[in-house]
Amino acid sequence: MTSVSQTRSSIPRVVVLLVPGLRACDLPLMPSLTRLISRGGDAFDFHPSLPALTCPVQAAISTGTLGSVHGIVANGVYDRGLQKLEMWTAPDTAIQSPRLWDHIKSARPEVRTAAWFLLESKGATADLVCMPAPVHNPDGSETPWCHSRPTPLYGPLREKLGDFPLHKFWGPLAGIESSQWIARSFIEASRTDPPHLSMVYLPHLDYASQRQGPDSQAALSACAELDGVIHLLTDEFDVMTDGMTTYLVIGEYQIVPVSHTIHPNRILRDAGLLHVTQGPNGELLDMPGSEAWALADHQVSHIFLRDPTDLRCHKKVVALFQGREGVAAVLEGSAIDRAGLRHARAGDVLVVSSSESWQSYFYWLDDALAPKFARTVDIHRKPGYDPLELFFDRAAGGIPLNPALVRGSHGAVSLDAPKPGLFLSSKPIAFQSAHSTSDGKQRIIRDIDVAGIISNLYEIPSPNNC
Known part of the structure; x- marks a missing residue:
């Protein structure tokens, strides 16, 4: 008879790193990331749907559907009936398609999942959830806090790492410290029982590319800084999981120079x-x-x-x-x-x-x-x-x-002159899609393909037949 622990130890482990702004030309500056695919994996062009923005792309990745189905068509949600706009506040329930962790859990309840700093994950039913949720005080000030699942989880993370540095996540001081905290907190939350499927958002490349442009020295330096964070996260997680983890790294969109x-x-x-x-x-x-x-x-x-x-x-x-x-x-x-x-x-x-x-x-x-x-x-x-x-x-x-x-922006998608992001895998992956080269090898992955690719790793059907 197979024990629960034996069953859980045989479940594939997959960590998905969502890295907006990552480009193929950045890889020479990121040796740790390059080593991930040298294990026998591969690199693909990643094509986001229109609009190529954080919330819509993350919704497409985590559901396998387009905006007409999942309902996240911008970084804000406008309610026509109430004539009210909410920017950056939509909860998990705003997404009108099942999220990937729910889809996998419905077929394999033993799979443990994490949604770490994904936008629109407040109230998500993954086993481990963390995202910024500062308390807005009556005097206009903010108290640092994070929404977490289980609810008490942020407490020990805060004691170990200090408060999540929200001012380093967005604003004039935004920098590497936020991605460092995200990576370290994910590792700390995973120590007692590492999740089998984890999706982790690391936003650092967004900042300098918008401030000074994607080809600026500051943006190139940001690649090296983030590579150190990826090295920390993957090394620590490999120790916990005996090096048996498959890493998928997704550059959600490419930031282009603007004038x-x-x-x-x-x-x-x-x-x-x-x-x-x-x-x-x-x-x-x-x-x-x-x-x-x-x-x-x-x-x-x-x-x-x-x-x-x-x-x-x-x-x-x-x-x-x-x-x-x-x-x-x-x-x-x-x-x-x-x-x-x-x-x-x-x-x-x-x-x-x-x-x-x-x-x-x-x-x-x-x-x-x-x-x-x-x-x-x-x-x-x-x-x-x-x-x-x-x-x-x-x-x-x-x-x-x-x-x-x-000096940098994103969101526009052109079929005539696409500016693809990047999809990296540390191990070979198999999937079906209409986009292939003349030798029949798949070279393009769309955002709506990702949920099916990950489902395939757990030997379950793709969600929404995508």
Whole structure:
């Protein structure tokens, strides 16, 4: 008779490292990562779905579905009924497809899983979960904290490692310390009973590439810094698991150099479609009162119409952006369907940047009227993503309002000139896909392929027949 411990020891162990911004040309700077694939593994181009942004790509990876199914079409979720936007706060329940750990557990309950710092994992049912969840105090201050599963888990991690350095995870001081804490805390949480499937988010390459550009010296130095973190994590986990772990490393998207900015909300405002309210803390975007407004997110904007059936407004919005400098595509109708983004949370019109351009959420026409939160790190109140939060304006004593500072971005996906991320495996993997080279060898992995690849390692069917 096979014991539970014998059964669990025979289960494959897989660690998935999610590394945004990782490129094939970075590997010579990352000897520890290169050694992982020298064990007999391989490297593939990784193609994210549109938009190539953190939350949508992680949702596609962890469900095997497109945005039209899992529902995460941006880094924010706009509820049309409530006319309310939530940026970076959506819980696990916002994802409308089963997550990979649930899919595997349903077939093999003995498999132990971890979702470590994945976005939109608050409330996830993996055995081990940790993600930032600072306590917002009435006076406006924040108390460092993390949501964890089991709930008491963060306590001993905090005692061992100190509080998670949230200011090093995002903001002007963002740096290697956050990825170091994530890796070390994952190891500490795994010591007593290492999970069989782990997904770990290491964001460090995001920072310098957006500040100074993906080919800057700072960005190249960041590769070496992160390689040290990967060395620590894989060495420690190998000791715990007798070196029997398969590592999958996924560069979620590639960050590209940018030198141009589009301001969709200002364009809509100039056209009389977007309106603001005046207050003591500056102008605020009036979503209910606007005929159209844009959720600007890196290189993609979702434009929401107050009345989606208003063809006049729809045509006017499309005409405003078609052919404009910095715009590669304006998606509407069937084009949104083909992109796999037909969902109630998606915009009525999508604006996709050309490679060298990114899109700002700015809606005011005079910086003197900018809302107070514009000069702060406030990821929840801004109606879009703000990479300027990676900078600090000493003269103003806050976040600058100069979009020309931003040197790298991502999100746009071009079928004609793709900028793929990278997929590395420490051991050979087998899967079926339509993308192969002339010799029949698979060289492209899509984000929606990953859940099936991992399921195959546990000898269970792919989720959602992806």
